[in-house]
Amino acid sequence: MTKATEHPREWPMTKATEHLRGRLAAKAAELRRANVTAGDELAVSEQDVFGGFAARVELCGAVVAEIGGAYPTSLIERHGVLKWYSIDPNRASAIFGSGLHEVLAVRAEETPLPDASVDAVFSSNAFQFLDVAATLAQVRRILRPGGLLYAHFGPIWSAVDGHQLEYVRYRGRDLQFWRDTLLPPWAHLAYQREELRALLRTGLPADLADLLVHHVHDSDVINRLFFDDYVTTALASGLEWVQIAASTHLDYEIVPPAFDPKLRRNVTVPGLTATVSRQRGRPTLLGIRDVLMVLRQPSGSPTNSPPNP
Ligand SMILES: C[S@@+](CC[C@H](N)C(=O)[O-])C[C@H]1O[C@@H](n2cnc3c(N)ncnc32)[C@H](O)[C@@H]1O
Numbered sequence: 001m002t003k004a005t006e007h008p009r010e011w012p013m014t015k016a017t018e019h020l021r022g023r024l025a026a027k028a029a030e031l032r033r034a035n036v037t038a039g040d041e042l043a044v045s046e047q048d049v050f051g052g053f054a055a056r057v058e059l060c061g062a063v064v065a066e067i068g069g070a071y072p073t074s075l076i077e078r079h080g081v082l083k084w085y086s087i088d089p090n091r092a093s094a095i096f097g098s099g100l101h102e103v104l105a106v107r108a109e110e111t112p113l114p115d116a117s118v119d120a121v122f123s124s125n126a127f128q129f130l131d132v133a134a135t136l137a138q139v140r141r142i143l144r145p146g147g148l149l150y151a152h153f154g155p156i157w158s159a160v161d162g163h164q165l166e167y168v169r170y171r172g173r174d175l176q177f178w179r180d181t182l183l184p185p186w187a188h189l190a191y192q193r194e195e196l197r198a199l200l201r202t203g204l205p206a207d208l209a210d211l212l213v214h215h216v217h218d219s220d221v222i223n224r225l226f227f228d229d230y231v232t233t234a235l236a237s238g239l240e241w242v243q244i245a246a247s248t249h250l251d252y253e254i255v256p257p258a259f260d261p262k263l264r265r266n267v268t269v270p271g272l273t274a275t276v277s278r279q280r281g282r283p284t285l286l287g288i289r290d291v292l293m294v295l296r297q298p299s300g301s302p303t304n305s306p307p308n309p
Contacts, residue, residue, distance in 0.1 A: 046071070049124040049152040054079060056294070057148055062119040065142060067108045067135065067151070068126020073101040085118070087111055088126075109134035113142045120148050127153035127293075128164060128222055132230060136237040136295075143297035149239065151293045158227040159289030160250060163188040163216045170208055178252040182212060185254050189276055189286075190267045193217045199264065203257035226280075227288040239295035247290040 050071060057064075060080035070086035073096040086103045093105040106112060109131050121139050139149050155164045155177065165177040175182070182204060187196055193213060200209035215221065225233075227246065234241060269286055277284045 046124045047075075049150075050075065050122070052152070052292070053120075053122050053150040056150060057120045059120075063117065065111070065113060065118045065121045067121060067123040067139075068129065069124055070101075070103050071122070071124075073097040076101055085113060108138060111138040111142060115141050116144045118142050118147060119144055120150065123149075123151040123153070125152065125154045127151050127230070127291075128156050128225070130223060132223065132225060132233045133237075136233060136239065139295070140238050140297065143239075145297055146299045147297045148242070149293070149295045151295075153291055153293070155289045156227060156230070156291065157188065157222070157224045158284070158286050159248075160185045160287070161254065161289065164222050165212070165215060167221050168211060168215050168219075170211055181252075181254045181256055182208070183216070184256045184259065184264065184267075186267045186272055188216045189272055190265050195263070199259050202260035202263060226276075226284055226286075227291065228282075228284055230291065230293065234293060234295055237295065238298075240298050242294040242296050243292065244294070245292040246288045248287045250289065 046069070061082050063083045064076075064081055064085070066084065066086045066088075068088055070088060070091050071084070073084075076084045077097055077100065081100065083099075084101045086101065087106060087108050088103065089105055089107045091103050091105055094103045095101070096103075104112065107130075108126075121143060127135070136149075143149065155161050161177050161183075163177070163183055165175050165180060165183065168175045182200075184190075184199070191199060193216075196216065197209055197213045200212055204212070231244065234244070273284065273286045276286065
């Protein structure tokens with residue numbers, strides 16, 4: 001599996017538009033309760049995400065858990081961190097920096113750290129791969145009172161490229177969504193499984209078309225959560241909501257192969273939003289592809305107290 005740390009610049013998180021600001025302002029009460037804002041300050045790389053984290057959390061002497069990835073030990077050392085755990089099932093367990101930095105090859109959902117043992121949790125571009133409810137339950141368990149979760153995540157199911165084509169190998173090469181734009185915009189939401197297969201087979205080898213259909217509809221790489229689902233899950237986590245910022249920005253061009261135009265859908269965001277909202281039985285916001293989520297362990301509250309109703 002390709003490690004995202006090899007290409008952190010490819011994870012776009014930039015300014016949201018006034019359009020998004022307006023849509024967010026008009027969104028359902030749940031989002032207003034969550035104080036969702038347009039993400040003017042969203043970062044553009046893992047290091048930028050870390051910069052935002054370091055600006056909010058006193059790292060000197062802190063115990064930190066990182067979810068999804070293994071931030072470079074040399075950069076951690078500069079901040080006087082006491083202990084940094086990197087939790088990622090696709091990395092090898094290891095200890096760096098004379099014990100300062102420990103990589104735990106486990107899923108975030110099964111974090112083995114003790115209750116109330118970390119001062120902060122950091123995550124860059126990983127939440128779209130996780131069971132978010134199970135992960136937030138672990139965050140709630142391991143954070144000390146007042147401790148912060150700072151999670152910045154990338155393309156999600158609500159986005160035009162929410163299929164997140166990554167961690168898929170074809171003929172000896174890892175496919176990457178920003179370079180291999182093999183799927184038309186909104187392909188994951190606008191086409192049923194067999195419709196998508198039929199379309200893709202008109203412009204791609206059949207085995208590649210099948211691989212893409214499997215990734216979009218059946219693989220366990222991505223969690224297929226909509227932006228609204230993250231909000232709902234966070235509100236129910238028992239952690240206090242500090243901030244969520246969201247951006248629709250797309251910083252690469254989607255140029256799919258020349259598929260049979262007769263099989264291509266003319267997708268509009270309002271039309272697709274109406275369809276998805278109807279299918280889900282509730283208003284669903286489409287377009288958001290980058291999110292900053294900051295949650296806090298309630299001060300003085302035991303970690304095993306019940307989550308929000
Ligand atoms: C796109 S990479 C991000 C890596 C790095 N944080 C960055 O920003 O470049 C996503 C990472 O999440 C990890 N991951 C996937 N599922 C996970 C899980 N259940 N628990 C923890 N990490 C997971 C992957 O192994 C991968 O290293």
